[in-house]
Each structure stands twice: as C-alpha cells, then as structure tokens.
Amino acid sequence: MSLEDLREELSKVVDATDIFPRDYQKDGCVLEIRADADKIEAVAEATRDADFFLECITGLDFTNGPQVIYHFNAFSNLSRVLVRVQLARNQSLPTISSIYDAAIWYEREVFDLFGIHFDNHPDLRRILLPEDADFHPLLKDFGKVHAFRSTEEIYDEPDA
Amino acid sequence: MTNQMLEPITEQTYYLNMGPQHPSTHGVLRLFLKLDGEYIVEADPIIGYGHRGHEKMAESHLYEQFLPNSSRMDYLSGLLFNHGYVAAVEKMAGIEVPPRAEYIRVICAELNRISSHLLWFGTYIMDLGGFTPFLYCFDDRENILDILDHVSGSRLTYSYCRFGGVAKDLDDEFISATRQFIERLRSRWDDYHNLVTKNVIFIHRAKDVGVINRELALRFGCTGPILRGAGVAYDIRKAEPYSVYPELDFEIPTGTAGDALDRYMVRLQEMEQSLRIVEQALDRLPDGPIKAAVPHKVRPPKGDYYFAVESARGALGFYIVSDGTSYPYRLKARVPSYGNLQVLTDVLPGTLVADTISILGSIDIVVPEVDR
Amino acid sequence: MAEKELAPGPRVRLAVLEEVLNLCRANSLWPMTFGLACCAIEMMAAGASRFDLDRFGAGVFRPSPRQSDLMIVAGTIAKKMEPTIVTLWEQMPAPKWCIAMGNCAISGGPFEYDGQYAIVPGADLIVPVDVYVPGCPPRPEALIQGFLALEDKITKGEKRNVLRRFKRRIVKSR
Numbered sequence: 227m228s229l230e231d232l233r234e235e236l237s238k239v240v241d242a243t244d245i246f247p248r249d250y251q252k253d254g255c256v257l258e259i260r261a262d263a264d265k266i267e268a269v270a271e272a273t274r275d276a277d278f279f280l281e282c283i284t285g286l287d288f289t290n291g292p293q294v295i296y297h298f299n300a301f302s303n304l305s306r307v308l309v310r311v312q313l314a315r316n317q318s319l320p321t322i323s324s325i326y327d328a329a330i331w332y333e334r335e336v337f338d339l340f341g342i343h344f345d346n347h348p349d350l351r352r353i354l355l356p357e358d359a360d361f362h363p364l365l366k367d368f369g370k371v372h373a374f375r376s377t378e379e380i381y382d383e384p385d386a
Numbered sequence: 387m388t389n390q391m392l393e394p395i396t397e398q399t400y401y402l403n404m405g406p407q408h409p410s411t412h413g414v415l416r417l418f419l420k421l422d423g424e425y426i427v428e429a430d431p432i433i434g435y436g437h438r439g440h441e442k443m444a445e446s447h448l449y450e451q452f453l454p455n456s457s458r459m460d461y462l463s464g465l466l467f468n469h470g471y472v473a474a475v476e477k478m479a480g481i482e483v484p485p486r487a488e489y490i491r492v493i494c495a496e497l498n499r500i501s502s503h504l505l506w507f508g509t510y511i512m513d514l515g516g517f518t519p520f521l522y523c524f525d526d527r528e529n530i531l532d533i534l535d536h537v538s539g540s541r542l543t544y545s546y547c548r549f550g551g552v553a554k555d556l557d558d559e560f561i562s563a564t565r566q567f568i569e570r571l572r573s574r575w576d577d578y579h580n581l582v583t584k585n586v587i588f589i590h591r592a593k594d595v596g597v598i599n600r601e602l603a604l605r606f607g608c609t610g611p612i613l614r615g616a617g618v619a620y621d622i623r624k625a626e627p628y629s630v631y632p633e634l635d636f637e638i639p640t641g642t643a644g645d646a647l648d649r650y651m652v653r654l655q656e657m658e659q660s661l662r663i664v665e666q667a668l669d670r671l672p673d674g675p676i677k678a679a680v681p682h683k684v685r686p687p688k689g690d691y692y693f694a695v696e697s698a699r700g701a702l703g704f705y706i707v708s709d710g711t712s713y714p715y716r717l718k719a720r721v722p723s724y725g726n727l728q729v730l731t732d733v734l735p736g737t738l739v740a741d742t743i744s745i746l747g748s749i750d751i752v753v754p755e756v757d758r
Numbered sequence: 759m760a761e762k763e764l765a766p767g768p769r770v771r772l773a774v775l776e777e778v779l780n781l782c783r784a785n786s787l788w789p790m791t792f793g794l795a796c797c798a799i800e801m802m803a804a805g806a807s808r809f810d811l812d813r814f815g816a817g818v819f820r821p822s823p824r825q826s827d828l829m830i831v832a833g834t835i836a837k838k839m840e841p842t843i844v845t846l847w848e849q850m851p852a853p854k855w856c857i858a859m860g861n862c863a864i865s866g867g868p869f870e871y872d873g874q875y876a877i878v879p880g881a882d883l884i885v886p887v888d889v890y891v892p893g894c895p896p897r898p899e900a901l902i903q904g905f906l907a908l909e910d911k912i913t914k915g916e917k918r919n920v921l922r923r924f925k926r927r928i929v930k931s932r
Binding site: 458542 | 800803806821868895
C-alpha cells in the first residue's frame with residue numbers, strides 16, 4: 227500500500243487537519259500525525275493494514291505534560307510516519323500491543339523510564355531498571371538535565 | 387514449530403534460568419524459560435543488566451561530549467553508531483560534509499561491519515561447539531582492528547567521526563593495508579566454507595531452526611540480517627540512502643526460509659558486499675579537505691529529527707529533539723537488537739533447549755546495545 | 759627454664775610449600791568467562807589467536823564460578839547486575855583473585871557523572887580487587903600486563919590490597 231493510500235485511511239481516523247506532510251530531508255519522516263490518546267489504536271490498525279512495522283516508541287517530557295512518539299515504517303523507500311500523542315500529566319493511554327507485538331517491550335520501556343501507564347497492557351513491568359526501583363529516570367525533574375521546557379518552546383506550529 | 391508435547395501442561399513443567407552469567411547469552415542477557423521436558427513452553431528474555439543510562443546522560447552533556455557514548459552502545463560496530471549519531475546531528479544543524487570525509491566514513495564503517503560479522507561468525511560457531519573457526523576469524527579480525535587502529539587510534543570504541551568530517555586523514559599505509567586485507571579475506575572464504583558451511587553438524591544445528599518469516603518480522607519490527615534472511619531486501623543503505631552509498635554498487639543478499647542457516651548465509655554474503663564497497667570507495671576516494679568548518683559548539687535549530695543508518699545488526703535510528711541550545715533536549719537511540727531480541731518470545735516456544743543457543747546466536751545481539 | 763628453650767612459632771614450617779603452591783597458583787589461573795560490556799570483547803581477543811593468554815597459563819576460561827579462581831570484571835556494572843556479581847564472587851572457591859578491567863570497573867569511567875542512576879561506580883565497591891587495568895577498553899596487551907602483575911603478586915605471596923573503598927561501602931541513593 228502506498229503512502230497516499232495510508233493517508234487516505236488515516237484521514238478516516240483522525241481529522242485531516244491533524245495530518246501534516248513532512249520533508250524527509252529536513253525531519254527524517256514523510257508524514258506526521260497528531261492524534262489524541264484514544265485514537266492511537268485506530269491509527270495503529272491503519273498502519274498495520276498498510277503493511278507498516280512499528281519502528282520505536284519514544285517518550286518525551288515537557289512542562290505541559292509528556293508526549294509519546296510512535297515511529298512507523300514500511301519495508302520500502304522513504305516511508306517513515308511519525309505519530310505524536312500529547313498527554314496530560316498522569317494521563318494513561320491505550321496499549322497497541324494487541325496490534326503490534328513489538329509494542330509490548332517498547333511500551334514497557336516508556337513505562338519504565340517515564341512512568342506513563344498503558345491501559346490493558348498484558349505485562350506492564352519494569353524492563354531496564356531493577357524491579358524494585360522507585361523512580362522514572364528520564365523524567366525531567368529527576369537527576370541532572372539541561373533544561374525543562376514546554377512544547378511551544380520547541381515546536382513551531384507546523385504548516386499543513 | 388509446534389509439537390504435540392506442548393498441549394497438556396503437566397507437572398513435568400519447570401523453570402530454567404539462563405544467565406545473566408552464561409557463556410552463550412553473549413554478555414548479560416537473562417533468559418527465563420518454562421520447560422516441558424526438553425521443550426520450551428514459554429520464554430521471557432529479561433534485559434537491563436547492562437543499562438547505563440546513555441539517554442539520560444545525553445540530556446546533560448553537549449552534543450560533542452556525547453560523541454564517545456555512541457560507539458560504546460554497540461561496541462562491535464562502534465563506527466556505524468558513531469556515523470549514525472554524527473550524521474543525525476549534521477543533518478539537524480545543516481552541516482555539509484566534504485566528499486572525501488564521506489568516503490572515509492564509508493570505508494571505515496564497512497570495515498567495521500566486516501569485523502562485527504567476523505566476531506559473530508566466530509562466537510556463533512563456538513556456541514554450537516566448534517572452537518577452531520573462532521581462532522581463524524579473530525586472526526582476520528585483528529587485521530581490521532590494526533587498520534582502524536592505525537587511522538583512529540582505537541581498537542574497539544572509535545570516536546573517529548567528528549561533526550563535519552573525520553578526525554584524521556587516510557594515508558598510503560592505510561590504503562595499501564586495506565587492499566592487502568581485501569585480498570586476504572577473499573582468499574579465506576574457501577577455508578570458512580570448508581570448515582563450517584559444508585559441515586554436516588553445523589547444517590543440522592542451523593537448518594530449519596528458529597524460523598522468522600516476513601510476517602513475524604513485521605510484527606516485531608525486526609530488521610537487518612534477520613529480515614533479509616526472511617527474503618525481504620530491506621536495507622537502510624538502499625531504502626533511505628545516506629552518505630555516498632547511492633554512488634556505490636552493491637547488492638542486498640537475501641535468504642528464503644528465514645532460518646538460522648539463512649541468517650548465517652546472509653551475513654557471510656554481506657561481508658563480501660562490504661568488501662566490494664570498500665574496494666570501490668578506495669578507487670573513487672576524492673582529494674580535498676576531511677573536515678568542514680564547524681562552530682565550536684554545535685547548535686541545531688529547534689525541532690526534532692530522525693536519522694537512520696544500517697548498523698551491523700539492522701536499522702539504527704537516532705531521534706533527537708533539540709531546543710536550540712548546544713545540549714540535546716532528548717536523544718533516543720532506536721537500536722536494532724531491541725526488536726530483534728523480542729522476537730525470541732515468539733520463536734523459542736516449541737523448540738528444544740539446545741536450539742535456544744543456536745537461535746540466540748544466529749540473531750546476533752549485543753546486550754549493552756539493547757539496554758543502552 | 760625449660761619453656762624458654764622451646765623456639766617460638768610453629769614446629770612445622772610450611773613456608774617453602776606455601777611458596778611452591780603460590781608459584782603453581784600464579785601459573786595456572788583459571789579465569790571465569792564473564793563479560794559485562796565492551797571490555798569483554800578485548801578479553802576475548804586476549805584469549806584468541808594473536809595474543810594467546812595460554813602462554814601465561816591463564817587461558818582456561820571456565821564458564822562456572824565454582825571451577826575458576828580469577829574473576830575479571832570486564833565492563834560497566836549496572837545496578838541490576840550488582841547482586842549477581844556478588845553472588846558469583848561468593849561462589850568462587852578460595853584462594854581467588856579479581857581483576858578490574860577497564861575504567862568502568864575501576865571507577866565508573868565515562869559513565870560516572872553527577873546524576874548517574876544506573877551503574878555502580880567501581881568493582882571495588884562490591885568485591886575486593888587485586889589488579890586494576892585502566893583503559894577504555896584496555897588493549898589486550900594491557901590485560902596481559904595485568905595478568906603478569908597478578909602472577910607476580912601471587913608468587914610473592916603478597917596480601918591483597920587493603921581495600922579502602924570496599925570497607926566503607928557507599929550506598930548512594932539514586
């Protein structure tokens with residue numbers, strides 16, 4: 227399935243205004259989607275049906291709440307899709323581990339390092355840190371960091 | 387890969403703990419296996435025994451200060467990680483790299499890829515019980531390390547790539563030594579194939595063992611030789627061309643069945659392709675500067691950037707969020723072995739304990755890379 | 759008066775035997791196959807064809823701690839790994855020795871900074887160390903020199919370092 231078809235499918239799931247084409251040379255991905263937490267399962271199903279694999283899940287921490295970034299990619303040229311989910315502090319989001327098996331470990335990692343809870347995850351344990359650890363190290367209020375910023379300070383509004 | 391013994395879980399079921407100190411788990415991986423007799427019912431790889439907090443470290447270090455960390459994540463293909471990190475920051479900051487530097491990077495990175503595959507070759511066969519190939523391939527590997535040591539000053543954890551170029555120029559000695567090495571390694575293939583590939587014991591241990599097909603690889607996000615062993619010609623060097631790879635002529639070797647033997651063959655053929663790349667790059671090596679003028683502290687503009695390279699184990703990505711200062715706001719390394727290792731939870735059930743060693747060896751993980 | 763004629767100290771002197779034993783121990787070290795990170799690869803290289811640790815009688819790498827008498831802590835010690843290393847050390851039969859290989863095992867190396875949460879900065883915080891081999895990672899030649907230093911030490915029957923850090927174990931919170 228080509229990227230246009232995927233875009234077609236995705237526009238059924240999320241608002242068309244939340245889909246932004248990105249320049250691969252500039253950003254490393256070709257499509258960015260801003261989804262709400264409850265939409266992520268539908269987005270993942272669309273990418274799975276389009277024969278994409280889950281490349282990684284990244285947590286980010288901002289003063290106005292954490293973000294979870296999903297990178298999807300296909301076994302073809304230049305097709306990386308970035309899905310950005312903005313969360314409120316202590317908000318949980320649904321797991322996509324029933325859609326992509328790879329998400330089981332990636333979500334465990336995000337939980338371990340950021341303390342973000344994934345609902346209905348089959349096995350949400352710590353993965354990198356010892357099981358008895360009582361902290362989430364990549365939160366910006368833990369340890370030594372250079373800066374703790376809000377999303378507005380980093381991202382300009384993307385032009386659709 | 388199922389067998390009828392699995393269905394009724396009897397009181398014969400018991401647990402076996404492999405690792406974190408086990409000669410065949412390649413470092414500090416721990417495998418928690420639920421067994422029914424000799425058959426595995428459930429497998430749970432437990433990672434984190436090599437967690438060093440690279441990503442947290444990046445948040446309080448300058449881009450330049452993080453440079454040595456990149457090669458310590460995956461110490462077997464340090465230059466490839468080094469290249470990936472440096473290129474990601476260069477793309478963000480808009481630094482143009484002189485062509486000679488790009489060629490030098492590709493030559494050294496491909497040599498590093500060969501040395502990584504050679505080490506895998508030795509340890510994999512050693513896991514299966516043959517000690518001799520280990521000594522042969524370390525002999526060849528020492529040659530590469532000498533060559534890279536000569537130019538970068540380090541045997542293993544190179545910080546040879548710098549923002550805007552490389553640290554030191556190649557000299558004639560490097561070039562002649564590399565050409566000699568290419569000849570030498572090509573003459574060794576016959577030894578390797580006679581010693582291992584045609585060995586009936588090896589074939590029995592590797593053929594039809596640990597089948598990872600395209601569908602499974604897609605679900606778990608496996609990349610690299612595992613994916614190519616399943617017949618998918620996906621290689622970041624072709625799919626998202628970077629550096630000077632588009633100018634060079636090479637093929638992507640693929641397998642068919644996706645078993646351990648296919649992954650073995652793919653890696654051996656990849657070494658041959660890497661030799662071809664090195665040879666072409668040496669022929670075309672342009673003159674010119676090896677380092678662009680870059681500011682003392684790199685300050686990429688605001689925003690996020692994902693840059694992928696093909697490491698020896700698969701697709702490696704650096705996802706960097708910059709807040710416009712000379713410190714990364716967040717740096718995430720998407721390491722190939724993470725997805726490649728997770729597939730074990732699906733592949734191991736139904737196989738014999740003895741095959742665990744063969745499957746794990748054929749996947750070729752580096753634990754501190756998984757744990758970061 | 760009769761008591762004074764008795765010489766003080768033991769009647770049977772084992773000093774010579776002890777020296778012979780030490781010589782044997784020094785020249786037949788059995789290291790444990792046990793790598794943590796990058797340094798393990800250089801340890802393998804030291805045991806492989808070019809550097810050949812067998813020349814110094816130390817090439818018999820044993821996978822089991824119960825069969826080995828030398829632990830080479832080769833790499834960064836993660837907090838998660840720490841109890842395992844202590845267990846392995848305790849499982850080894852005495853007399854036993856320990857080499858801290860690489861900067862990570864000596865002091866945390868490049869990974870020790872203000873705010874580090876994941877590693878134990880130095881093997882000598884958890885096990886007594888006899889020889890320190892610096893480098894990141896040390897070259898195989900350096901490891902061989904470490905072996906020779908350890909063999910010297912064993913031959914001379916020197917006591918283990920009085921471990922300044924091992925005695926006062928710092929438990930850093932986070």
